[in-house]
Amino acid sequence: MTASRDPGLQPERTRLAWRRTALAMTVVTMLTVRLALHGGPAELVSAALAILGWAAAVTLCWRRATGTGVSRTGGRILAVVGLTTAGFALLGIALVLRGL
Secondary structure, three states, rough: OOOOOOOHHHHHHHHHHHHHHHHHHHHHHHHHHHHOOOOOOHHHHHHHHHHHHHHHHHHHHHHHOOOOOOOOOOOOHHHHHHHHHHOOOHHHHHHHHHHO
């Protein structure tokens, strides 16, 4: 006997995961901007790149989390979010090492 799967739980978990991703990117972006306010040109460039990456990824995350975006699982959407997430992970590590 196979257990029936509740199809309502998986989309909810997916929406929550997209929202957590957007929230984590927002936090790292704000910390990068904070660092740029008191830093030099390198920090300013990293903050500008963080804001651009944040805007692109949050737009995609919002569309996926609310169900208004493309529901494809492959292609450029996940590649962009994956690369942006990896970039934000590196920024987060840099922020931790700087003591922020």
